[in-house]
Amino acid sequence: MPRVFLTAEWRNLLMVNYVVDPALLEPLVPVGTELDLWNGRAYVSIVGFRFLRTNVMGVPVPFHRNFDEVNLRFYVRRQVDGAWRSGVTFVKEIVPRRAIAFVARTLYNENYVRLPMCSEVSVPGSVRYGWRHAGDWEAVSATTDGDAGVPAPDSEESFITEHYWGYARQRDGSTVEYGVEHPRWRVWRCTAAQLTSRVNLLYGPTFVRYLAGPPASAFLAEGSPVIVRRGVRL
Numbered sequence: 001m002p003r004v005f006l007t008a009e010w011r012n013l014l015m016v017n018y019v020v021d022p023a024l025l026e027p028l029v030p031v032g033t034e035l036d037l038w039n040g041r042a043y044v045s046i047v048g049f050r051f052l053r054t055n056v057m058g059v060p061v062p063f064h065r066n067f068d069e070v071n072l073r074f075y076v077r078r079q080v081d082g083a084w085r086s087g088v089t090f091v092k093e094i095v096p097r098r099a100i101a102f103v104a105r106t107l108y109n110e111n112y113v114r115l116p117m118c119s120e121v122s123v124p125g126s127v128r129y130g131w132r133h134a135g136d137w138e139a140v141s142a143t144t145d146g147d148a149g150v151p152a153p154d155s156e157e158s159f160i161t162e163h164y165w166g167y168a169r170q171r172d173g174s175t176v177e178y179g180v181e182h183p184r185w186r187v188w189r190c191t192a193a194q195l196t197s198r199v200n201l202l203y204g205p206t207f208v209r210y211l212a213g214p215p216a217s218a219f220l221a222e223g224s225p226v227i228v229r230r231g232v233r234l
Contacts, residue, residue: 013185071093100114
């Protein structure tokens with residue numbers, strides 16, 4: 001098993017989900033994986049969350065332990081020894097620290113960018129993650145609805161939240177796979193989910209028609225401590 005690269009806590013994960021045409025994502029699918037669909041539909045998710053108590057290779061990095069992240073991700077899978085590994089791959093990830101973005105780009109070739117960020121989290125209640133882009137503050141937000149619970153294995157909530165592998169395309173066209181370990185999370189359904197962003201400038205014009213409308217669903221996962229393993233090139 002690969003060595004541990006990072007330990008941290010991921011908390012208050014707001015996941016705002018959109019159904020898209022699979023053709024939009026096919027050119028972005030890492031080699032060795034395929035799109036993972038839920039009930040025949042392809043999803044992308046805007047995910048905002050808190051990174052807390054971060055250690056890299058067992059070392060706490062001063063001023064880089066606690067921060068927000070917002071990412072746009074979609075879902076892929078890879079078959080290994082007859083079993084499927086459900087994973088995610090990222091279109092873009094936003095963090096507030098240059099060093100974090102630099103390390104992620106260098107070691108995993110993840111598309112990290114550094115932008116000023118802020119957050120307002122009241123759980124249960126309203127959650128908002130914001131970033132300053134192109135001269136304006138943008139945000140993803142929602143409000144929890146009802147009580148949290150561990151979702152059923154075949155539910156939409158499980159499909160969105162339960163992924164234990166990450167896949168990153170490399171500059172030479174290959175793929176790096178890395179494991180992510182955490183317990184199953186309790187999840188709230190959310191209402192009033194909204195993305196306020198100039199999508200064409202942040203993610204490109206091909207995403208505008210999908211992210212400009214209302215989302216298909218939104219959830220808030222309470223999160224937990226996590227372990228991220230070192231990447232292995234496929």
